[in-house]
Amino acid sequence: MPSKRITMQDIADACGLSRNTVSKVYNGRGSVPQSTRNLVLQKAKELGYGSPAEKVFASPPSVGNIALLTCHLPSQLHFGTLFLSSFTDMISREGYALKIYEISQEELEKRQLPPHFVPEQIAGIVGIELFDPDYVSMLCHLDIPMVLTDSSAETITSLIECDYVTMENIAGIMAVIRRLVRAGARQIGFVGDYNHCGSFRERWYGYQQGLMVNGLQYDKRFCICEPDSSPYDDSAWLLSRINQMPALPDAFVCANDYLAISLIQALKKKDLSIPEDIMITGFDGTMQSAFTDPPLTTVKICGTEIGHLAAELLLNRIRIPSFPYSWTHVKSTPIWRESIRKT
Template sequence: MARKRVTMQDIADACGLSRNTVSKIFNERGTVSEATRKKITKAAQELGYFQFLEEKTSKPGTHSQNIALLTHSKPMNHNFGSSFIINFTDQLCRAGYTLKMYEISTEELTQKKLPPHLMLENTVGILGIELFDRDYLHMICGLGLPTIFVDGYAHVNSSLLCCDLISMENIASIIALTERLIASGAKRIGFVGDINHCNSFYERWIGFCTALGSAGLPLDHSLCILAKDEEPYGDVDWLFARLEEMPSIPDAFVCANDFLAIHLMAALKKKGLSIPADVMVTGFDGSPESAVVEPPLTTVQIPSADIGRLAADILLDRIQNPDRPFRFTYVKTIPVWRDSIR
């Protein structure tokens, strides 16, 4: 008996939600809470929705070979990753390929090894996401398979990698955020995040520094929180302690993503400061949480669904045309102005 096709309505029924709410997650339209997103994603996985996407083909006689998704951090755990993967997978399956996901362990990352169950002879292309280790990326490129990475290690765009890369545009949007803060009266501005965590964080730092320089404002490291990504940025008490170490609280903070911004806002409130009256805060990602935090967070919207579809197109083109020049593709992002700035 043929397996019943899992639909969005099936997922909605399992969650006790409307089909429209489920559609918002998979089509990246509208805003839902993080708890709802996780509930929908979990139900979709349990019902086999993603497995169906991986296994279906739309054209008779097309390829039945695999695309390997390599990641060090499960991409379905955050808003960008879930929307990206759904649309990337759908695009590949329409071309007759199957996506197989492999989570790279810390040991495999350190030793530059592939997962033992990854069969290269059945793999025609590779997608790397949430992989920011320089040597590991170079090892994957050395396999000689069509490969595309989403983002990469800091300064990846200055390396001669034999692969395609795709990323959201970071510099222009951060410049726009910082210039808006300056126009709103901020003269002392700090940055929050590990600028070497990944290339996107590094580019957001570059945009921040560029905007300060263009306005003739100094870069004051004592107003920044630039600790390594391994530090507990999600711990409000830890962030509170970093604020206490500053000579004074700046007029505004530019944060490398929404996760950092939201937790920083909690630490600022714990310090008795009002946002945006005492200090302004911006994020980056356009996460659902950014719209519901109090006050709503000024952020940058990433078109993750479009990036997923475009990444699939680039990889499919690379498979068909392996000798074409490698490409580094940026996809435009859009600032979203909310009440966390004046």
């Protein structure tokens, strides 16, 4: 017998795992990969704590749960629809089931988990449309493996304690700026709340950098960057903002396709022609962007591939909790269409 009582924490430390993972093995709640179970069992035997572990391993749970936490379920105008399909396919192949929890405003403000979310029954978390940094911080301290895709604007400059995989934003916007300049643009505005989320903030950085490297000046008078809660889908509101500008810019770079489509509709009510009078670009590569009049130049997000990568990161985190956190950007690709002039 060992000279001191062996605890789950001792086993966790010896395996390089979290106590939560070892606890799942012993209490039979949640799912742990068989390779991890075998590691814990072997280490428990070496420490003189073999018999209890063997009893638990005799009937391991066959299915575990991955929790999707979100403030807004993705719509068709969001890359998350493709993300969820591929992510779910990947985790189901490993025996996990996806449970979806939509976080209410009250839960967000009080930093509360949704009802029926039982941490002991959750093997991992995937966060999408979670833009509150304090709520994300709370989730990071649950000691449950987690991967985020997009997050708050502050997240991209913070050392968060989880994996993070998202689309590449800066280079995509800079490529758009270069093409607009070649098409004759000298005054380029930006549309979208750059404080809304991490991807919007990076697209704003790309816009600023793109102007600088092409010798253009930033002028906030040509930007519409009100809070995301503003009525960006209201043509009258958009036109009121445009009418306050000292002149019409040569082009608008929009933070996503939804904003670009709303802007096109508003500009048409002003009897402006696109791209002859003004050029418009979006971001996301949604299906709808191909059917605007004119078809919208955009930057396509690889939602399916991001979903696969997020699943791989999370599954690896479940297997090896001590592995260094990874921040990954997946290349986005510009799609040149008729909403900008030919070069």
